[in-house]
Amino acid sequence: MNIPRTSYPRIVIIGGGFAGISLAKKLSKQEVQVVLLDKHNYHTFQPLLYQVSTGGLEPDSIAYPIRKILKDFPNFYFRLAHVDEIDTLNSRVITDIGELKFDYLVIASGSKTNYFGNETIKANSMAMKTIPQSLNLRSLILENFEEALLTSDLNERNSLMNFVIVGGGPTGVELAGALAEIKKGILPKDYPDLDTRLAQIHIVQSSDCILKGMSDKASQKAEDFLEKLGVNIWKNVRVTNYDGKTVTTNTDLVFETATLIWAAGVMGATIKGLDAAELVTRGNRLLVNEFNQVKGFSTIFAVGDIACLVTEEFPDGLPMMAQPAIQQGEQLGDNMLRLIEEKPMKPFVYKDKGAMATIGRNKAVVDLKHFKFQGIFAWYVWMYVHLFFLIGFRNRMVVFINWVYNYIRFDREARLIIRPYKKKLKR
Numbered sequence: 001m002n003i004p005r006t007s008y009p010r011i012v013i014i015g016g017g018f019a020g021i022s023l024a025k026k027l028s029k030q031e032v033q034v035v036l037l038d039k040h041n042y043h044t045f046q047p048l049l050y051q052v053s054t055g056g057l058e059p060d061s062i063a064y065p066i067r068k069i070l071k072d073f074p075n076f077y078f079r080l081a082h083v084d085e086i087d088t089l090n091s092r093v094i095t096d097i098g099e100l101k102f103d104y105l106v107i108a109s110g111s112k113t114n115y116f117g118n119e120t121i122k123a124n125s126m127a128m129k130t131i132p133q134s135l136n137l138r139s140l141i142l143e144n145f146e147e148a149l150l151t152s153d154l155n156e157r158n159s160l161m162n163f164v165i166v167g168g169g170p171t172g173v174e175l176a177g178a179l180a181e182i183k184k185g186i187l188p189k190d191y192p193d194l195d196t197r198l199a200q201i202h203i204v205q206s207s208d209c210i211l212k213g214m215s216d217k218a219s220q221k222a223e224d225f226l227e228k229l230g231v232n233i234w235k236n237v238r239v240t241n242y243d244g245k246t247v248t249t250n251t252d253l254v255f256e257t258a259t260l261i262w263a264a265g266v267m268g269a270t271i272k273g274l275d276a277a278e279l280v281t282r283g284n285r286l287l288v289n290e291f292n293q294v295k296g297f298s299t300i301f302a303v304g305d306i307a308c309l310v311t312e313e314f315p316d317g318l319p320m321m322a323q324p325a326i327q328q329g330e331q332l333g334d335n336m337l338r339l340i341e342e343k344p345m346k347p348f349v350y351k352d353k354g355a356m357a358t359i360g361r362n363k364a365v366v367d368l369k370h371f372k373f374q375g376i377f378a379w380y381v382w383m384y385v386h387l388f389f390l391i392g393f394r395n396r397m398v399v400f401i402n403w404v405y406n407y408i409r410f411d412r413e414a415r416l417i418i419r420p421y422k423k424k425l426k427r
């Protein structure tokens with residue numbers, strides 16, 4: 001990998017997401033050598049992926065080059081590499097560009113879409129976990145309308161304009177709201193010769209409420225907002241299969257659709273060599289202690305979505321969200337320096353800053369620890385928080401300008417089929 005061995009201890013970080021980057025920043029200017037490995041050369045701001053899928057933002061405004069984040073840090077190395085295996089016996093990682101020894105290893109590989117073992121759904125549905133996937137979804141949505149315009153088969157036209165989102169968490173809710181706004185504000189102008197009122201947006205949720213995990217008030221208000229936007233919400237319904245045309249459920253409910261969007265869950269992105277059953281728990285996450293050490297190891301750590309840190313308040317592990325990842329990365333940076341200096345490490349304590357979701361223009365729900373609110377003020381807070389956590393001044397400016405423009409013009413200008421998406425169906 002062409003990385004020199006120095007007298008400094010070598011810390012290898014796998015993953016330049018929220019956790020990996022906040023850890024790397026903490027270790028900057030310290031007497032350690034840091035090697036960050038990621039299969040992408042950019043950091044992705046996942047909370048805004050849905051806006052890329054729906055043409056509200058260009059993909060490059062929510063991505064940031066990892067090399068640029070690290071450019072002023074001495075003793076830092078970035079390698080564009082997919083880590084295939086971790087050899088814990090010999091303290092080395094095996095990647096598609098070679099092998100590398102480590103003194104300390106931090107796994108910050110995040111999560112991947114969880115299809116709960118259903119290979120047919122995996123093959124035929126659309127996911128929204130990466131920028132390429134969001135671009136695929138953007139293309140497919142637009143291609144569907146182009147095709148709907150051409151077909152004289154009414155069933156086919158309805159199926160092309162029918163969007164089924166599985167999962168009523170923040171991702172499903174935000175995507176549904178954005179699609180509903182496109183239906184209302186953009187489709188009638190773009191497709192005057194198509195009856196776009198026939199377009200349908202459905203959320204299918206297996207439990208009895210959407211935004212589970214947020215307050216009852218937030219969940220109910222989000223439901224009201226979505227219903228006003230014309231989104232159909234199906235609660236207590238579980239999708240059982242999708243062959244590319246028909247969605248079946250555990251009830252009599254069946255949907256004919258060309259687009260099933262799977263936002264029903266994620267699971268830890270474990271790596272071979274550190275995926276034994278005794279290390280992996282609920283949600284395919286690595287069991288870690290209060291210092292983020294992976295069970296049974298003193299020099300291997302895990303932070304962010306991949307790490308399952310069980311606390312009294314969170315018996316199933318901390319939520320798979322940006323805040324726990326950022327806070328764990330920062331705290332681990334301090335702890336690693338303490339460990340190297342042979343000082344005792346400090347246990348990680350999660351400061352829950354709350355949760356939020358936007359449903360659309362002027363509509364959001366925010367749950368802070370002591371204060372819960374919904375509506376236009378919540379929407380401003382949602383925008384402010386997302387701008388604040390975006391990496392890069394340019395990205396913040398571009399997103400802000402786009403939002404102002406979209407707000408004033410009721411528009412989403414990035415509705416472009418740059419890279420056509422062709423579905424490969426598996427029956």
Ligand SMILES: Cc1cc2nc3c(=O)[nH]c(=O)nc-3n(C[C@H](O)[C@H](O)[C@H](O)COP(=O)(O)OP(=O)(O)OC[C@H]3O[C@@H](n4cnc5c(N)ncnc54)[C@H](O)[C@@H]3O)c2cc1C
Pocket residue numbers: 014015016017018019020037038039040042043044045046047048049050081082083084108109110111128129170171269271303304305306320321322323325356
């Ligand atoms: C659509 C969507 C919307 C979301 N909205 C919100 C929200 O509104 N608020 C919120 O708090 N959270 C939200 N989240 C969750 C939040 O984005 C994650 O909790 C957070 O990204 C976790 O950070 P992380 O550093 O653990 O992992 P990630 O940010 O996922 O980073 C993992 C990194 O590891 C790299 N990687 C993985 N495996 C390998 C490998 N084998 N080799 C090399 N590199 C590898 C990946 O390329 C990636 O860069 C959302 C997530 C999604 C998908």
